[in-house]
Amino acid sequence: MSIGIDIIRGQAIQSIGSADHLIGRLAIMTDSRRPHRNSLFVPLIGDHFNGHQFINKAIENGAAAALWMEREPLPQDLPASFPLFLVHDTLKALQNMAKGYLNQVQPKVIAVTGSNGKTTTKDMLYSILRGAFRTFKTQGNLNNHIGVPLTILAMPEDTEVLVLEMGMNHFGELTFLSQIAKPNVALITNIGESHIEYLGSRAGIAKAKLEIVNGLKKHGTLILDGDEPLLAPVQTNAFQIVRCGYGDHNNWHIEDVEESPTGMRFSLRGQKHPFDLPVLGKHNVKNAALSFAAARVIGTDVDTIRHGLAHLQLTHLRFERLNGLNGSLLINDCYNANPTSMKASLETLKNMSGFDRRVAVLGDMYELGKNEKVMHKGVAAELTPPLTHVVTIGDKGAWIAEGLHEQSEDPAVEVRAYKTKEEALPYLQSLLDAKTVMLFKASRLMALEQLSSHLQAEESAD
Incomplete structure (x- = not known):
């Protein structure tokens, strides 16, 4: 050989x-x-x-x-x-080889977890850090006990910064991944309802997410969503804590948020100039602030951070903008979903200006446990004007429509429920014109991107 x-x-x-x-x-x-x-x-x-x-x-x-x-x-x-x-x-x-190779290359490691936004934050960090360091990131969704070692082993030998996305759905899993990676910086984007079926409550989810510090290097840094009450009690002398968010108490306080058809502009207290972000949503502004904080800890200058955020490219299916039929705009945000992320996407949809018709296409959410019906129905509170149409797909998605009808016998938005994507397609096609924006959001198993692919304008289709 x-x-x-x-x-x-x-x-x-x-x-x-x-x-x-x-x-x-x-x-x-x-x-x-x-x-x-x-x-x-x-x-x-x-x-x-x-x-x-x-x-x-x-x-x-x-x-x-x-x-x-x-x-x-x-x-x-x-x-x-x-x-x-x-x-x-x-x-x-495989896991031991990853530990050995990581020790051989010795990059600075940023570990990212959270119920929502961890892939987006990983992409933001990569966009920023590659302007200053030889940077490698988790590819796709390789974020578990197999994927993290594979990511480590795939990084080039000259890697200076490694950005690792870490997922979990049971206690102990983040401890294990963190102890493999030994991060310099650990980052928790937020606490939602993902995997509540296995972790019991949002408090349980917060406890599980905080396991990411169990492998944190001495004198490392934990970066948190500073607006999350479940993370507020975290205090320690073992490592530095940096909080980011909209509240005035945060180390990095988000200010002066402006939204345009093409993205967001925001400021951070203490910074002279604003930051531009080519994606929509206040939740993505917070992800950007978390990325800013991590990049600063690693030693990235502010101009490099500003440039990286302005030229961000997100992983496929994360608030992806597509040209739809008849001049419409389609928003593919269907990589995954839980109530928190669905509500954030709906808020962003409602804030998009220049459209007469705002259509939310919502599907089943999984791993929500025994309260899944209540959680689906809870989304209905967000289904208000300026939304004009709500279309639900699937048996669980139908609970969202049911919740809307329970709130009012005559909802202010038009709502329809379909069992399958195929049944919904003709109606969705009838809604598309140059003044329509249509959002697709559901758990990954629903594959709602199949709908958006049928509704794309021919010139933008793959």
Whole structure:
């Protein structure tokens, strides 16, 4: 083999140290179906799959070596020259390799979590920091116990700042991720209702989010949503705390917010000049303030921050503006949803000027626990003029329409409920003209972007 490693067969390797020299030379492959030349295949085991069964497919798609769990039998048809590294557990080996590689590269690490806005904040940080440092960020939604190690192992060897998005839905998960990453800066965007099904309450969510400090480096910094009462009691001498928000008590106090058809302008107390943001919503202004605070801690100058925010490009499906049929505007905000994020998107929709027809297309929200019906109905309080139309999709989404009718027998907005996207499509098409803006918002499993793709103007479609 050109990579010059020994074939290891018939003996257990107690640590992954024998393969450490591969990191940085080989890409990591966990999905044998995706071609990845010169890669190290890491076969993972899940509830319904065993990656070891696909070793030949991995070789066909570019694997140059593989980890192998000791107890798994070796395939008889495995090429004799193909190198295997035997480990007790391939997932733990992957996580240990990530720790080792992170220690080797030693970038400054910013860890971002929160119920809403963590991907947007990650994108903001990347847009800012790449103007001053060699920066790498979480790709897509690789933010769990597998995704975080894969992100770490994918970063270039010359990375100076690593921005890691961290997700969770159970207690203990952020502790684990934080202890892998050992962040210099930990950032909590907000506390919403995401995963309340598993964490019991918003107080439980706050407790789980605060686990991100359990791996924070000595003299590190925690950056918080300073307007969230559940985070107000956080006090410590173990690390610095920086609070951002609209309240006057915050370290970085947001002022003078202005909205235009193309984005937001805002100021931070103590800064001479305002900041421009090419996305809508007061919630995104707060994400920008949190990003500003983290970038300043890392050592980024204010002009670089201002330029990065002004030239922000968000991950697909986050308040994505699309040209719709008949000159209309479509807002794709359907990557995910919970009541907090849905209400924030509705507030932004209502504040958009220049439209006679403001249409909210809302779908099911998942992982809300036993109170999911009440939480869906609670969104109805936000469905007021200047919204003109509300269209709900799905069985849970119908609760939103039900809540609106319970508030008033004759709602001030026109509301319709459909079980499927296909049923709703003709009605939505009938609403589109040059004075229409239409928002799509639901949990990811609803795939509401399929609706917006049907409603896009031909010249802007993919």
